[in-house]
Amino acid sequence: MSSNAITIPGIRVEGKPWLETLHEWVTTVDHKRLGILYVIYGLGFLVVGGVEALIIRIQLMHSHNDFVSPQTFNRMFTMHGTTMIFFMVMPVLFGFANYLVPLMIGARDMAFPRLNAFSFWLSAFGGLLLYFSFLGGSGLYGAGSAPDVGWWAYAPLGARAFSPGHSTDYWTLSLLVSGFGSIGTAINIIATVLCMRCRGMKLGRMPLLVWLYLVMGAMVLIAITPLSAAQVMLLIDRYLGGHFFDTQAGGSAVLWMHFFWIFGHPEVYILVMPAFAFLSEIIPVFSRKPIFGYPVMVAASVAIGFVSLSVWAHHMFTVGMNSYANSFFAITTMAVGIPTGIKIFNWIGTMWGGRIQFKVPMLFCIGFLFQFLIAGLTGIIQACVPVDWQLSLSYFVVAHFHYVIVGGILFATFGAFYYWYPKVTGRMLSERLGKWHFWLFLIGFHLTFDVMHIPGLLGMPRRIYTYEPGRGWDTLNLIISIGAFIQAVAILVFVWNLVISYFKGAEAGNDPWDAWTLEWSTSSPPPAYNFATVPTVASRRPLWDLKHPEDPDSQYE
């Protein structure tokens, strides 16, 4: 626990035996090490989920393709969705929270370090459980079979009549277990933010990243709970003769949809809050200006948190709710666009009049702004219920939410990698490789997901393992698949950059970006105790005050 150096498992550092290093990492309760574990774990699943996406895209390259069987294809899209949401994006974002929140509020660790470790290992075993289904899905006597119910597992597909064997059980258990991990981490983030701030760090002086993670934590608590409840009910149905969702015995398929989406929609905002958080830290630093409209940004984040809890049934406009319910969820969905729009305007306001440096973290953030704008607008289009009757369940929706998750959240997360990697490892990521990564990924992304809107407009439903020729979908799908491979190459460049820069990157120093928040005041990587003396702050930008004693922020706040 004592060393300043950050090590990764299995690699010999400072002559320590590898077993001891490994033991240190497995038993660690240090928020920074747990943060790194979360991120590495999530990156592993990024590669796995990416391979699944490539299999899907090879199969859909042309009509009546025979690359994989329908059963395999259905497993691939189920595993791709479940993996990317629960075992890629969530862990990576929790990892950043773990690493950054204590550093940014001047704390020495999270509020509950052991709960922190426990939560991580729960999430980790959740992912392993899901993938164990490939071996044990049909019981130990049969061949493996991953779940093939889709990542929503709409009832009654998850019932025993339609999902024999154990593949759906692995899916259920993995979400249950990792869900408990998420709840633990959420409690930890909330407690840390509320109780562990250093002297002078009033709520109104917290970096926006911390605010956004606070909102995220609250939303995780509210949203994961119904998901876990639904998983328990499904297990009761499957093993104890319950009939919650067993439509053959009078259960309700619609009830499952409500349970799933009252988790599922807030989940989108749970994932996008950290992306907003990264932008709110990176854009000011590379524009050389403070964030524009800090109180409004905080208010907008909290407003998004609240409103997003009342939009879930916009995923259900086609399931036959009455026109009043449909109208209610239409207006709440449109309303959540208002605070989101305000955020985009404030980021533009931050850049306005600044001196923008186009370093790789900023490039990714600018990519986010353009793409999230489009993603938001296609979201508004689908909030218009009758339009959604056409677009829902089609490739238009698939394009829309990949625009949010890849074009938005993943771009922001890549920006965060380039921005904080020097803090975590003490070395800079290569700018040259970073630009290759950015441009390749940008081209691949647009090739895939811009084009993907069109087959939806031309009537192509999602989750089909093959399609009929002569509907005008062939060429479009080929282009989409080519884009997917370009993105895969970009990801390889990124991973290579992470590895090679760890050994050969330029020394970062404490504050390579000339930034303003507390994490840059300590060494890179920070010592186990973070700060030799716990800092005291007088404004939202403590390091600005330090660097500009003649014109400190504290005068204006």
Add this chain to the structure above:
Amino acid sequence: MHSVRNTIVRTASLSGAFLFCCMTTAAAADPASTGTNIFDPQSTPARSILHLSTFVLTVTGIIFAVVFTLLVYSISKFRARSADANSEPAQVYGSTQIELAWTIIPVLIVVVLFLATARVLHAIQDAPMPTSAVEVTVIGHQFWWEYRYPRLGVVTANELHIPVSDPAHPTPTSLQLLSADTDHSFWIPELAGKTDLVPNHPNQMWMDPQRTGTFLGQCAQYCGTQHAKMLLRVSVDSPEDFAAWVREQQRPAVADERVAIGKRVFETTACINCHTINGTVANGRFGPDLTHLMSRSTIAAGAAPNTPENLRLWIQDPEAIKRGSLMPAMQLSKSDLDALTDYLETLR
């Protein structure tokens, strides 16, 4: 720095322009080439949806253009120049007036969009059905469609026949949507938006096609292994053709002495557990009604054309046509298979 900035601007404008080109190209695409294009509506619900879509696309398009311009302007105008490398720009913390402006304007836009949405929503979802409406019960099965016309006494599968609706004397079709197993979704993009078929949760939708012809679609809600080959064909007939089709469908199955052996094979194998042929002992409801099998142009929910060879293959090895279909391979001897196929060929 300069070149990076330029490339960003250029790529961003290109990608934005590209998306909108895509949307307009899709709008202009030749309807005959797809038959599933939401920009080529042939029925009132689909048409009002297109009108609403055009309005919403215009509003969001304008928002896009404004914000896009602001973004491009700010990243190109406010880039760092080498001259001011060592100084910081003016530190601006915010502006209440500007915040109010970009809060109130979006609120107004949302109000307008919501009112437009609510109007179309109500007009489609709560439309009263005239007594002249044709009623059809659609039952989704893994992985095919059952259609029952309760007032006409007709039962058929996979290929829906409905009459064209003359705006002067509307004869819309009202669909009651049920499911026998998992969720499905009924989607004919050129006739109406989709509505799900949910077990224990009956739904309604309607369409009033104003042109005769065949309209395509397919199941839109993932329903299991063969979700992809649960295809939809809707034949919109002239009133005369529709009446003739109904008369044909109301007749019992053709009984032809020349195929009596095939009929016996059918009646003495497991076929009758799942299929119905009126006028025989077969009254199963798990699979499609075969009374007028030959009046349909496809088999296996559109997976293959209805030819004697395909029919024969389908009976012997359904996996060859539709992997994961619930039709079992019948394992008949060659002579039985020939006789059975000959029999089915007579069911006009």
